[in-house]
Amino acid sequence: MTRKTLIALLVAVLVPLAARAEADKKTERLWKAKCASCHGADGKGQTDQGQKMGIADYTDPAWQKAHSDAQVKSGIEGGVTREKAGKKQEMDPFKDKLDPAQIDSLVAYVKSLK
Ligand code: HEC
Known part of the structure; x- marks a missing residue:
């Protein structure tokens, strides 16, 4: 493999990874800003609101x-x-408060809490 090919390959792998990490961070910030007051930063629902409303633990495999x-x-x-x-x-x-891409990323986030 030539050096150029190697660099091209590295870029092809690392750039999307970096973009994804950035997207994940954005989603995490969104979760903390809009959802964590009830669901908890960790998604376990152990907040005042969560306990009052009986919010489930979304990290539970069940x-x-x-x-x-x-x-x-x-x-x-x-x-x-x-x-x-x-x-x-x-x-x-x-x-109506979030755009479809934000909702999709939150779906993936919630499903990744397990
Ligand atoms: C005012 C408190 C509150 C906020 C803020 C909140 N939720 Fe919820 N959420 C609840 C309650 C209460 C339930 C129902 C109890 C349960 O399913 O655990 C629920 C249920 C859910 C469910 C399960 C839906 C179902 O049909 O069972 C998901 C997924 C969810 N919330 C995601 C989110 C996301 C993502 C955000 C942020 C954009 C968010 N919630 C913000 C209170 C809240």
Whole structure:
């Protein structure tokens, strides 16, 4: 392999990786700004709001298994208004507050909490 090829290969691998790391950081910031007040920075739902509303631990493999990408997405887009075990669960819909790419990246983020 020539040096030029090697450099081209390295660039081809590293540039997208760096872009992805940047995107992940943005998503993490978005999660912390818009979601963590209820769901916790770690997604375990151990916040005041989380306990009051009985928010699940999204790092739990059982929760992950029970919630497909599509379900996570519709939850984020449409929000939640329901009652579970006597606790009122409320989350505002984010469909009009975030753009579709942000929602998709949050879906991936939530699914990566396992
Ligand atoms: C005001 C508090 C609050 C905020 C802020 C909030 N959520 Fe929620 N969220 C809830 C509650 C309550 C539930 C329902 C309980 C549960 O499923 O654990 C929920 C459920 C969910 C679910 C599961 C949906 C379902 O159908 O079961 C996902 C995914 C989710 N939230 C993601 C997010 C994301 C991403 C953000 C930030 C953009 C966010 N939430 C912001 C309170 C909140």
